[in-house]
Amino acid sequence: MLKNISPILPPDxxxxxxxMGHGDEICIGDGNFPAAxxxxxxxxxxxxxxxxxxxxxxxxxxxxxxxDRPAFLMQVVPGDPTKPTIWEEYRTIIEKHEPDFTDFESVERFAFYEQAxxxxxxxxxxxSALYANIILKKGVIKPS
Known part of the structure; x- marks a missing residue:
């Protein structure tokens, strides 16, 4: 355990x-995402x-x-009636940490897999929420 670091983040x-360097991306996948x-x-x-x-x-x-958009969401497949309400929760979380955040990039399902x-x-x-996958593009920490 370390101070000021969430205990849910494993050491690896x-x-x-x-x-990760500037421009590298990380995907956080839901339980249905073919992560492995x-x-x-x-x-x-x-x-x-x-x-x-x-x-x-x-x-x-x-x-x-x-x-313009350093965060990516998987689009709902056309014809699927799912409305991913979790995306607004993502917006709130990201804006809390990145006040200048503007919007998500919406990526077609198979293009999202290729990006992942x-x-x-x-x-x-x-x-367990559907379409709950997100990709983040890492930036730089600017000197103070």
């Missing part, structure tokens, strides 16, 4: 967040939902300020 995820099939590096956080993991990660990870394959890491969660 902390190491990965430190290793697509990941270069897989971290399991099965006992937690995406909002808790997202909040813990956002305490440490700066978003890329050199792109390129991510530095995929975090598998136990989230």
């Amino acid at each position: 995820l902390l190491k990965i967040l430190m290793e 099939a697509y990941s270069q590096r897989l971290v399991r956080c099965d006992g937690h939902g995406v909002p808790a993991v997202l909040d813990a990660v956002m305490q440490l990870l700066p978003l890329d300020s050199f792109v 394959k390129q991510c530095y890491c995929i975090v598998a969660t136990g989230e």
